[in-house]
Amino acid sequence: MSVLEIKDLHVSVETDQGTKQILRGVDLTINEGEIHAIMGPNGSGKSTLAYTIAGHPKYHVDSGSILLDGAEVLTMTVDERARAGLFLAMQYPVEIPGVTVTNFLRTAKTAIDGEAPAIRHWIKDVRESMVRLRMDKSFAERNVNEGFSGGEKKRNEILQLELLKPRFAVLDETDSGLDVDALKIVSEGVNRAKENTGLGLLLITHYTRILRYIKPDFVHVFVDGRIAEQGGPELADRLEDEGYDRFLAETPVG
Amino acid sequence: MSAASTSTAPTSAPSSEALPTAEQHGIKEHSDGRFGFVPVQTRSARFKSFDVADFPAVTGREAVWKLSPVAKFTDLTAGVLDGSVYDFDQTPHPDVDVSWVDRSDTRIGTAGAPEERAAANAWSAFEKALAITVTGEEAKEITLTRANLGSVPRAAHTVIEAKPFSQAVVILQNTGDARISENIEIIVGESANLTVVTVQEWNADAVQLANHFATIGRDARLKHVVVSLGGGIVRVNPSVQLAGQGSDTELYGLYFADAGQHLEQQVYVNHDAPNSRSRVNYKGALQGAGARTVWIGDVLIGRTAPGTDSYEQNRNLVLTEGTRADSIPNLEIETGDILGAGHASATGRFDDEQLFYLQSRGIGEVEARRLVVRGFLSEIVQHIGSSPLEERLQGVIEDELRGTEGN
Numbered sequence: 001m002s003v004l005e006i007k008d009l010h011v012s013v014e015t016d017q018g019t020k021q022i023l024r025g026v027d028l029t030i031n032e033g034e035i036h037a038i039m040g041p042n043g044s045g046k047s048t049l050a051y052t053i054a055g056h057p058k059y060h061v062d063s064g065s066i067l068l069d070g071a072e073v074l075t076m077t078v079d080e081r082a083r084a085g086l087f088l089a090m091q092y093p094v095e096i097p098g099v100t101v102t103n104f105l106r107t108a109k110t111a112i113d114g115e116a117p118a119i120r121h122w123i124k125d126v127r128e129s130m131v132r133l134r135m136d137k138s139f140a141e142r143n144v145n146e147g148f149s150g151g152e153k154k155r156n157e158i159l160q161l162e163l164l165k166p167r168f169a170v171l172d173e174t175d176s177g178l179d180v181d182a183l184k185i186v187s188e189g190v191n192r193a194k195e196n197t198g199l200g201l202l203l204i205t206h207y208t209r210i211l212r213y214i215k216p217d218f219v220h221v222f223v224d225g226r227i228a229e230q231g232g233p234e235l236a237d238r239l240e241d242e243g244y245d246r247f248l249a250e251t252p253v254g
Numbered sequence: 255m256s257a258a259s260t261s262t263a264p265t266s267a268p269s270s271e272a273l274p275t276a277e278q279h280g281i282k283e284h285s286d287g288r289f290g291f292v293p294v295q296t297r298s299a300r301f302k303s304f305d306v307a308d309f310p311a312v313t314g315r316e317a318v319w320k321l322s323p324v325a326k327f328t329d330l331t332a333g334v335l336d337g338s339v340y341d342f343d344q345t346p347h348p349d350v351d352v353s354w355v356d357r358s359d360t361r362i363g364t365a366g367a368p369e370e371r372a373a374a375n376a377w378s379a380f381e382k383a384l385a386i387t388v389t390g391e392e393a394k395e396i397t398l399t400r401a402n403l404g405s406v407p408r409a410a411h412t413v414i415e416a417k418p419f420s421q422a423v424v425i426l427q428n429t430g431d432a433r434i435s436e437n438i439e440i441i442v443g444e445s446a447n448l449t450v451v452t453v454q455e456w457n458a459d460a461v462q463l464a465n466h467f468a469t470i471g472r473d474a475r476l477k478h479v480v481v482s483l484g485g486g487i488v489r490v491n492p493s494v495q496l497a498g499q500g501s502d503t504e505l506y507g508l509y510f511a512d513a514g515q516h517l518e519q520q521v522y523v524n525h526d527a528p529n530s531r532s533r534v535n536y537k538g539a540l541q542g543a544g545a546r547t548v549w550i551g552d553v554l555i556g557r558t559a560p561g562t563d564s565y566e567q568n569r570n571l572v573l574t575e576g577t578r579a580d581s582i583p584n585l586e587i588e589t590g591d592i593l594g595a596g597h598a599s600a601t602g603r604f605d606d607e608q609l610f611y612l613q614s615r616g617i618g619e620v621e622a623r624r625l626v627v628r629g630f631l632s633e634i635v636q637h638i639g640s641s642p643l644e645e646r647l648q649g650v651i652e653d654e655l656r657g658t659e660g661n
């Protein structure tokens with residue numbers, strides 16, 4: 001049974017105005033097969049948490065630790081983390097000019113598995129995933145994310161989630177900017193990945209809408225760089241009705 | 255992107271990026287729309303002469319020299335050049351004649367004339383010209399390799415003629431030592447289809463100043479590719495006149511400057527006939543301290559060229575600090591009746607966000623860099639049209655990239 005533990009995580013970032021503290025002591029444990037939703041207002045530090053787990057160089061860990069089955073993740077390079085089984089579906093996926101989706105997927109799969117995938121199966125897997133995500137097959141020969149619409153970029157993230165088969169995935173606002181059809185397609189993809197591999201999920205979202213399609217086991221309310229409250233799925237319903245105001249009023253600004 | 259303009263004034267959007275700013279998406283665009291008015295002398299009015307004595311001593315302030323390290327090759331601009339014939343290797347083909355011809359050969363001087371002193375010095379000094387004459391309508395490919403030019407300053411002159419309706423790919427392969435100023439005339443006869451590829455893989459301290467002058471006949475087509483990878487100072491300046499109606503040219507360039515290398519190309523496309531078409535696409539990568547590249551792209555659409563369709567672009571990818579890429583597109587339009595004309599130029603640093611994205615999918619840093627640069631440059635390689643050469647160049651680019659490891 002795999003487990004991802006985040007312990008008393010403090011993270012800051014360098015800005016023009018000096019060092020800015022963003023995460024102020026995050027504690028969170030995710031077991032394999034669990035879905036944790038993190039909900040919070042804009043600017044509360046959700047993406048910072050996601051990037052820190054993935055190892056983005058801009059974010060500086062002041063203290064705390066992230067353990068994957070007891071191994072310290074914070075000392076690993078970005079690619080080592082991915083090979084250890086972590087995956088981040090980005091809020092704003094990056095364009096890679098000159099690198100086709102096909103080439104990119106094959107290179108990533110080879111890096112993660114430590115060997116090239118058997119070509120026949122691989123081509124079939126890619127094609128089937130694309131069909132299920134309603135991605136036209138022409139995407140395979142396009143450059144990664146170049147000229148993709150917002151929704152196409154998100155689907156491309158979930159395509160990678162399905163094919164790379166991580167043990168834990170962080171989905172950073174995968175639902176934002178999607179119309180309801182795209183939201184359903186993407187949610188189905190996430191649910192399929194979970195069914196097939198039993199991965200643990202950290203589902204970051206600003207809205208409760210996606211929780212109609214992906215059922216969380218736990219809900220955490222994220223405010224001002226830490227978890228302000230946690231509970232079961234019913235907490236999401238309460239947020240749906242009340243919004244974040246109750247939490248914002250409690251925290252001092254700045 | 256295409257922007258039609260009826261301005262008769264030269265337009266210019268120069269950019270010199272000594273230390274490009276990091277952008278979220280790496281390659282920063284700047285294209286038309288910001289037509290800054292820069293008073294460039296009309297390109298067609300530049301002084302020309304075959305005689306070196308007509309040019310004053312080079313100061314480095316001249317338009318053609320101002321971005322070049324002129325002090326490092328005064329032997330080529332002001333010295334006495336060895337104009338004798340040299341050794342070369344050649345893959346033979348019955349329909350391609352390769353032979354030394356006298357200065358009196360009637361083709362010499364028909365494709366263009368020197369606009370600067372090094373070119374004129376070479377023109378005045380060569381004893382015989384190497385003439386490559388292509389006949390026959392079926393596709394074929396020949397390679398000429400120069401590997402033993404030595405380090406004595408020398409002059410050379412080459413004529414490449416594609417007879418009407420003929421077709422060929424001519425590859426000029428350059429390796430070894432060299433200190434050379436040379437002129438290459440390319441004459442593309444009516445309805446001929448010629449590809450000229452010049453590949454520079456010189457030794458590290460070689461200096462080459464090359465001017466290519468091409469003239470393209472009615473309904474004929476020239477594809478011209480400059481690949482500059484090795485050499486200390488390499489300047490290859492192609493100048494193409496679209497002389498016949500319906501003539502067409504595609505000019506590609508690929509360069510990879512390492513520490514201390516100066517790689518320069520000044521491209522000139524002169525639309526001088528109706529319904530002519532040109533595409534210019536040069537891409538370069540820079541890595542290592544003092545790596546320097548220059549690209550100047552002049553396009554002139556003359557009064558004689560209604561129906562012109564033209565687009566030029568240059569993109570540079572900066573891999574390390576301490577490099578400099580100059581990129582200067584100029585567009586002069588003298589007729590209002592054109593299909594399209596546009597230019598774009600962009601210089602961007604290797605993007606850390608791209609690197610993060612690739613690494614977050616398990617791909618190691620070295621491989622991630624290679625993936626991006628290979629993708630960037632392979633667009634040009636794919637246009638060459640000779641599969642053995644394309645394959646070999648992909649390998650050479652891989653080797654160049656391996657040079658970044660450890661940085």
Ligand SMILES: Nc1ncnc2c1ncn2[C@@H]1O[C@H](COP(=O)(O)OP(=O)(O)O)[C@@H](O)[C@H]1O
Pocket residue numbers: 013014015020022040041042043044045046047048049058
């Ligand atoms: N790279 C950065 N540089 C400067 N400030 C940042 C950076 N990343 C995040 N921040 C700031 O940290 C706070 C949290 O941002 P973020 O983690 O993106 O929040 P969320 O994803 O919850 O909207 C915001 O105030 C944001 O402006």
Ligand SMILES: [Mg+2]
Pocket residue numbers: 046047048091172173
């Ligand atoms: Mg965010």
